[in-house]
């Protein structure tokens with residue numbers, strides 16, 4: 001099944017995407033994860049996108065679309081896009097690519113969450129610098145403060161540079177201005193499912209899986 005996961009930063013896209021990819025047997029592709037990895041490996045792509053990512057600005061549509069279509073081409077099979085598309089231009093470029101490739105989006109899932117909750121969650125978010133495991137000081141704190149719980153890891157937890165307050169405000173503004181219009185765009189295509197992202201992560205996953213089952 002080919003899926004798109006939409007939602008504000010902090011709405012739980014990463015967590016849901018990982019869980020859903022396993023449940024519906026599709027490959028998770030997160031543009032944010034791709035960019036962070038390229039930045040940490042200091043590749044050409046990493047150096048092109050670093051200043052956008054660290055300041056919460058969007059990477060130019062053309063560049064991000066090239067990255068995604070190249071990865072989708074290499075992948076071949078079903079996919080779950082997390083963090084892409086983020087603008088109408090990206091959505092239209094994706095449509096054009098899929099049409100050429102003879103593929104389609106089966107469902108768009110929108111994780112809806114109030115802005116107050118988004119800010120609260122993002123400021124509490126931490127991740128392990130060694131294995132990437134996600135934590136949240138409010139909902140999923142580590143057993144030993146500041147360190148990863150995972151066996152054989154114990155890496156130091158850190159806050160993402162772009163989760164600092166000023167950058168969070170910028171990312172939310174970008175979401176409101178550029179990404180929210182996508183919700184109407186996909187509603188028009190009648191394949192949008194709006195999931196309440198305020199509950200427990202496992203319950204949200206179940207609600208989405210049940211919905212996908214209904215249309216599969």
Ligand code: AMP
Nearest residue numbers: 031032052053057058059064083084086
């Ligand atoms: P995320 O982890 O999805 O919040 O993405 C982190 C950062 O990567 C964003 O704030 C942007 O700078 C960049 N980014 C990720 N996906 C996109 C996209 N589809 N279009 C433009 N920039 C993106």
